[in-house]
Amino acid sequence: MTEVGRALDAFEADGEIGAIVITGSERAFAAGADIKEMQNRTFQERYGGNFLAHWNRISTVKKPVIGAVNGFALGGGCEWAMMCDVIYAGEKAQFGQPEILLGTIPGEILLITLILN
Numbered sequence: 301m302t303e304v305g306r307a308l309d310a311f312e313a314d315g316e317i318g319a320i321v322i323t324g325s326e327r328a329f330a331a332g333a334d335i336k337e338m339q340n341r342t343f344q345e346r347y348g349g350n351f352l353a354h355w356n357r358i359s360t361v362k363k364p365v366i367g368a369v370n371g372f373a374l375g376g377g378c379e380w381a382m383m384c385d386v387i388y389a390g391e392k393a394q395f396g397q398p399e400i401l402l403g404t405i406p407g408e409i410l411l412i413t414l415i416l417n
C-alpha cells in the first residue's frame with residue numbers, strides 16, 4: 301500500500317497525467333489485506349498502528365481514477381474498486397467481502413473513511 305500511495309502521489313503531481321487506471325491481473329484485481337500479516341494482531345494494534353495508513357488514498361486523489369477489474373476483488377481489494385471514480389469490470393470480475401468469515405469487520409476501510417469524513 302505504501303508503494304501504491306507513493307505512485308498515486310507522483311501521478312497526482314504530474315501535470316502530464318489526466319487520469320489514472322488501476323488494474324490487476326486476469327485472475328485477481330486484489331485479494332484484499334494480507335491475512336497472514338494481520339492474523340495475530342488485535343483490532344487496537346491494527347487501528348492504532350499504520351496498517352491501514354494508505355488504504356483510502358485512492359479516494360482522495362484529485363484526478364479521475366478508473367478501476368479496471370477482472371478476477372477477484374475481495375475485502376480491501378473490493379473497497380479499492382469502490383473507491384475508484386469509475387469501475388470498468390470484466391466478465392470474470394467477482395466482488396466480495398469474505399473477511400466476515402475471518403471475524404474481522406467487512407468494509408473496515410470505507411467505514412473508517414466515512415466516520416473520519
Ligand SMILES: C[C@H](O)CC(=O)SCCNC(=O)CCNC(=O)[C@H](O)C(C)(C)COP(=O)(O)OP(=O)(O)OC[C@H]1O[C@@H](n2cnc3c(N)ncnc32)[C@H](O)[C@@H]1OP(=O)(O)O
Nearest residue numbers: 331332333334335336372374375376377398399407408409
Ligand atoms: C482491511 C480489509 O478491510 C479487510 C481485508 O481485506 S481481509 C482479506 C479479505 N480477502 C479474503 O478474505 C480473500 C481470501 N482469499 C480467498 O478467498 C482465496 O484465496 C481466493 C478466492 C482469492 C483465491 O482462491 P484460489 O484461487 O483457490 O487460490 P488460493 O490457493 O486460496 O490462494 C493462493 C495463495 O494466495 C494466498 N492468499 C489469497 N488471498 C490472500 C490474502 N488476502 N492475504 C494473504 N494471502 C492470500 C493464499 O493463502 C495462497 O497462498 P499459498 O499458495 O502460500 O497457500
